[in-house]
Amino acid sequence: xxxxxxxxxxxxxxxxxxxxxxxxxxxxxxxxxxxxxxxxxxxxxxxxxxxxxxxxxxxxxxxxxxxxxxxxxxxxxxxxxxxxxxxxxxxxxxxxxxxxxxxxxxxxxxxxxxxxxxxxxxxxxxxxxxxxxxxxxxxxxxxxxxxxxxxxxxxxxxxxxxxxxxxxxxxxxxxxxxxxxxxxxxxxxxxxxxxxxxxxxxxxxxxxxxxxxxxxxxxxxxxxxxx
Numbered sequence: 001x002x003x004x005x006x007x008x009x010x011x012x013x014x015x016x017x018x019x020x021x022x023x024x025x026x027x028x029x030x031x032x033x034x035x036x037x038x039x040x041x042x043x044x045x046x047x048x049x050x051x052x053x054x055x056x057x058x059x060x061x062x063x064x065x066x067x068x069x070x071x072x073x074x075x076x077x078x079x080x081x082x083x084x085x086x087x088x089x090x091x092x093x094x095x096x097x098x099x100x101x102x103x104x105x106x107x108x109x110x111x112x113x114x115x116x117x118x119x120x121x122x123x124x125x126x127x128x129x130x131x132x133x134x135x136x137x138x139x140x141x142x143x144x145x146x147x148x149x150x151x152x153x154x155x156x157x158x159x160x161x162x163x164x165x166x167x168x169x170x171x172x173x174x175x176x177x178x179x180x181x182x183x184x185x186x187x188x189x190x191x192x193x194x195x196x197x198x199x200x201x202x203x204x205x206x207x208x209x210x211x212x213x214x215x216x217x218x219x220x221x222x223x224x225x226x227x
Contacts, residue, residue: 059104066105067207072116080120091216092122099212108211115210123206130205131198144189148182 086092102108116123135142155178158164164171186192 060101063102063105063108066108067211070109070112070207070211072112072203072206072210075113076116076120080117081124083121085121085125086119088122092119094213094216098214098216100214102211111213111215112207112210114215115213116206119210123202126205127198127202130201131195134194134197138190138194141189141191141194144185144191147185147189148191151178151181151185 102111135145155174159171159174164174
């Protein structure tokens with residue numbers, strides 16, 4: 001950290017600064033004030049111009065289009081998966097008042113990046129559920145996935161039994177054959193289609209939930225009474 005006579009000139013790493021904002025609750029305040037300012041502006045303009053509803057609809061349409069350009073995993077790190085899983089009912093889903101339409105693309109991006117970090121484990125579990133559902137709907141793909149696991153289990157078993165580690169050339173050739181066979185099985189049994197469906201549904205769910213979900217305090221603030 002570089003120090004300067006000007007307190008606003010302090011150079012703080014972005015992850016540390018965002019962590020400080022998150023712990024102090026400023027991220028929630030920023031989100032709430034952005035929404036409140038947008039609602040106030042819409043109310044004032046609606047009283048002065050009859051074209052405001054059309055403008056509001058076009059603005060929301062542009063915000064929805066901005067979802068296509070969002071990268072929800074831009075600020076995601078491995079540490080985001082190491083904590084406890086947020087409560088599904090109280091934190092992840094919340095109440096109807098926990099959702100609102102983002103006022104602009106910037107707020108949508110702001111919400112998505114932060115909510116993906118907060119609910120990374122929830123989204124990961126949902127992807128597993130969606131993938132399992134895809135395999136249930138496509139039993140042929142499930143057979144192919146099980147066949148791949150059986151193939152690699154067979155390869156590891158005989159690799160240890162025959163001592164292929166002592167013959168690296170032979171082991172390398174057999175490894176390439178196993179990889180080729182795995183690719184053929186995945187394509188033939190259309191496992192990639194089940195995976196694609198799960199990724200598509202999960203990605204859409206992440207974008208929509210994270211963009212519309214208001215930022216709520218990750219930790220409940222403690223009440224301190226002055227003496």
